Amino acid sequence: MNYASKNVDIAVLGAGPGGLGAALAAARNGAKVLLIDKNGYLGGNMTIGLPLLAFLDKDGRQVIGGIADEFMRDMRAYKTPYGVAASQHRYCPMHNSVTLYDHEIFKFVALHKVLDAGIEVLLHTEIESVNVDNRVLRSIRLRGKGYEITVTAKIFIDATGDGDMAYLAGASYEKGQKDTGVIQPPTLMFTVAGVNIDETIDYLAANPDQMDRSATIDCASGYDAEYFRKDPTFVMVAMRKLFRELRDKGEMPVDRENIIVINSLLPGEVHLNCTRHLGVDGSDVFSLTHAEIEGYLQIEKFTQTLQKHIPGFENCYITNIYPSMGIRESRRFSGIRTLTEDDVVNGIIPEDTIGLGGYSVDIHMGNGESTIFRKTPPYGLPYGITVSNEIEGLMFAGRCASMDAVAMSSARVMPICMAMGEGAGTGAALAIRYGISPKDVDVNEIRAILKDNGVILA
Ligand SMILES: Cc1cc2nc3c(=O)[nH]c(=O)nc-3n(C[C@H](O)[C@H](O)[C@H](O)COP(=O)(O)OP(=O)(O)OC[C@H]3O[C@@H](n4cnc5c(N)ncnc54)[C@H](O)[C@@H]3O)c2cc1C
Structure with a gap:
């Protein structure tokens, strides 16, 4: 030593x-x-x-400045082959605002x-x-x-x-x-490339019921395929109906009600917030290890589900599984x-x-049912x-x-x-x-x- x-x-x-x-x-x-x-x-x-x-509140007013905003300004000044390293803060009817980086x-x-x-x-x-x-x-x-x-x-x-x-x-x-x-369940984040997100948006435009949400989710109007089409700065929460059908058929490897697709600044790439691990305590190393193993197994199967069932994801492939479980x-x-x-x-x-x-108040329910999403004032x-x-x-x-x-x-x-x-x-x-x-x-x-x-x- x-x-x-x-x-x-x-x-x-x-x-x-x-x-x-x-x-x-x-x-x-x-x-x-x-x-x-x-x-x-x-x-x-x-x-x-x-x-x-x-960064923005439910009415679209900026409420976070200081060092967090300074980071995003510096990222926007950072030139990349695909543009700059951060988006503007975009109003979102569901999440209040989304900033991609x-x-x-x-x-x-x-x-x-x-x-x-x-x-x-x-x-x-x-x-x-x-x-x-x-x-x-x-x-x-x-x-x-x-x-x-x-x-x-x-x-x-x-x-x-x-x-x-x-x-x-x-x-x-x-x-x-x-x-x-009950503790909110964690998620192992991963990224896939080879995605044609425009096809996914077209599918949602043709099947608006795939944007249905649970009654516990408080979302303003305008969160739809058009919103995704207008500007690539979005987080897409969708496919609840499809997921329910797959679950009923026993073909859903993850115990969750919808997909959360975080669009990336890099073309053809999206980040996925999709695995779910009920009953896990991230501050307990044994529980965390169990979740980490389960996360990998879920991602492997879930990627096949994406390729088979989600329009635009037929040719997707994993480019990153993040180093450790995200603890909510x-x-x-x-x-x-x-x-x-x-x-x-x-x-x-x-x-x-x-x-x-x-x-918003945003509680991923630890019993796997849904998410409570309740808008609040700043x-x-x-x-x-x-x-x-x-x-x-x-x-x-x-x-x-x-x-x-x-x-x-x-x-x-x-x-x-x-x-x-x-x-x-x-x-x-x-x-x-x-x-x-x-x-x-x-x-x-x-x-x-x-x-x-x-x-x-x-
Ligand atoms: C799946 C998931 C989705 C989320 N979605 C969003 C979202 O869309 N947008 C959003 O803004 N927020 C989101 N969050 C919330 C957000 O990511 C976290 O709540 C936030 O990062 C907490 O910040 P923190 O600084 O407290 O902890 P962390 O970001 O977890 O940072 C803690 C740091 O401490 C280090 N550390 C931990 N233990 C030790 C130790 N014993 N010794 C030394 N170092 C240690 C870690 O390595 C890490 O670098 C999400 C969280 C999860 C898990």
Whole structure:
């Protein structure tokens, strides 16, 4: 075993949207930051073929600015043989908005930003243990490639999605929906090329009943074949009738009610959000392993189903199965504030708001039945959801922050996680600047900095 140590102001564990937002904001506000990830690249779920939802609210108003929007501006300035590396934010009657981007180029753009901000990066390292002394988080121990690395910092931001650092620190958390404890099922994302999406759209135009939705899905009018034909920036949720018929015949390898096709910027390519794994807990390594195996087996069979039954997909072939299972929901930790279902559905924007959420409540039902999709007004993300109420020096960014299950189902989307991270990182940097606890930082000062940086707060 080799041993090493690092001493920084702020250590951010997890380089997904929450961690990137937090690390960039903290470093740009003067803190010495270490950004750690178990992967060999930056981005977390920003690299698994998903679209960005939530830049616009249900009425088409832009509600996310700041670092998340800066990323998309930089991606739009990035020239590629097929055009540029990101689309505009397009209004969507179902998802409020869709922004498509090139996930590989995102990795470059993220790396440039992180290096430009002077952030130290440590990859291929996973958290092993923590040192909590008298309810203060003093240091964490990482393990990677035969190294044991001790990181001492004044503030640690958990942006691992599952909250692995907070869990090891003994912080209290909740999992699953209220009353039932059921967790939203995860999905292993994959990409296929050789698709003629115009043929799929033509089929939907000729068979509009394939756009039927379950009664639990709240969608504005105009989500139809014409919408897909007008502009390639779309996410197509369709084929419910066909899937039901295939299921009745025993020919459906995946236990889900429709297909989610994310159009790609690359010609002939689409990303598929289709596997489903009921009863899986992504924060449990045995459950996760089971799901990962099931994911591969589902993708293999489901690709044959696509080739056989979906017009436009006859010649499709797999070009990417993403490195690990996408987890929609696991641990949610306790903060000095908790974002609740009431806050979200009533569009509450409190005085300590550090960013807005403009996305729907979106719960993939853990019993496999359907999805609950409920439009909400834009709501505020309170600073306190990022600050542990139990362990000094511990903060959260992303889906492990302090939210109830319904609020999390909305705030989990990536631009909102990044906005939350930007607020948390700014608060953490001010705490370092003044030598105080993150919970004692003046939120008005955080908000003034965020506003100057283009964050939308009202
Ligand atoms: C199938 C699926 C579909 C989705 N669809 C959309 C969509 O269409 N649009 C949208 O905007 N959002 C979507 N989401 C939501 C979104 O992807 C996540 O909620 C969001 O990425 C959470 O951000 P995060 O920063 O909290 O975590 P993540 O993006 O998961 O990032 C966590 C990072 O922490 C690292 N990490 C984890 N554990 C450790 C550890 N122990 N040690 C070191 N590093 C660690 C990981 O490698 C990763 O890089 C979807 C999610 C899923 C799963």
